[in-house]
Amino acid sequence: MDMNLHFRYAQRKDVSLILRFIQELAEYEKMLNEVVCDEETLEEWIFDKEKAEVIFACLGDKEIGFALFFHNFSTFLGRAGLYLEDLYVSPEYRGNGYGKAILKKLAAIAVERKCGRLEWWCLDWNKSSIDFYLSLGAEPMSDWTVYRIAGETLNKLAK
Template sequence: MSEFKIIDLRQEDLDILQEMIIEFAKYEDMLDFLQCTKEKLKHSLLKNKFARAFLLKENEKTIGYMIYFYTFSSFWGSGGIYLEDIYIREDFRKKGYGKAVFKFLGEICKKENLKRLDWVCLNDNILGINFYESLNAKHLKQWRNYRLSGENLEKLCDL
C-alpha cells in the first residue's frame, strides 16, 4: 500500500517545487505568465513566510505540492485559508490524494477556527471542477476576480 505524506517545504525542496510549478503552468496553458524563480520562492515562502508551502509525497517520491495563505473576511468576521495552488502530477491523480489535501486543510481550519476555504479554478479545468463539486464546494458566480500588477500596480502610487 502506498504511503502518502504532506510535508513542510524546506530550502532543499526549492528545485523540485519550482519544477512542479512549471509543470502546473504548462498543464494550465499559462507558461507565458510564469515569472517565479527559485530566489522568489525562497524569499516569499521561507524568508518572509507570505504563504505556507507543502510537498505531497507517495512513498518518499514527490508527487505534487500545495500553497496556501491566510485571509480575513470582514463580512464573516473571521479568518480563512486561500488555496493558491494544488498540483498533483498526472500519474498520481485519481488516487485520493486531492481529498487527502482537502482533509488536511479542513483540519487546519477546524483547529484554528477558520470559517472558509477559498480557491479559484480555470473554467476549462473540468477534472478540477468535477472534483471540487464532489466536495460540495460552491461556485461563487456573483464574484469577479480582479488584479492589478506590473505597471498598472505601480500607477496606484500616482493617484
C-alpha cells in the same frame, strides 16, 4: 488510495521542487509563459517573509503533489481563512484520490487554525477540476467577479 500517503511542510531546501511543481501546473493550465518567479523569489517570500506555506503529498520519500496556500481574512466572519493558490498532483498519480487527500489536509489545517473557510479559484475551462470540487461540496461564487491589477497598471495606480 495508497495508505502510505503522508504530508510534510516544505523546507528551505525544497525551493527547486516547489518551482518545478509550479511550472508543471502552469504548463497544464497552458500558462507556463506567465511564470516569472525563480527560486530566490520563492525562498524570500515563502521562507524569509513567511507570506505563504507549502505542503507536499508524499508516497514514501517521493513528493507526488503539493499545495501552496496562505491566510486571508473575512471581515464578515471576523476570522482568517485559507486561500489555496496552487494544488497539483503529478500526472502519473492522478485519479487515485490524492487531490482529495490534499484538500482534506488543507481543510484539517483550516479547522485546526480556527479559520472560517477554505477557498480557491479555478479556471472556467477546467471541467474535470470543477466537477471534482463540486463533488466535495464546494460552491462556485457566481455572484462575484475577480478583478486584478498587476504589473505596470499596479505601478501607475500606486503613484
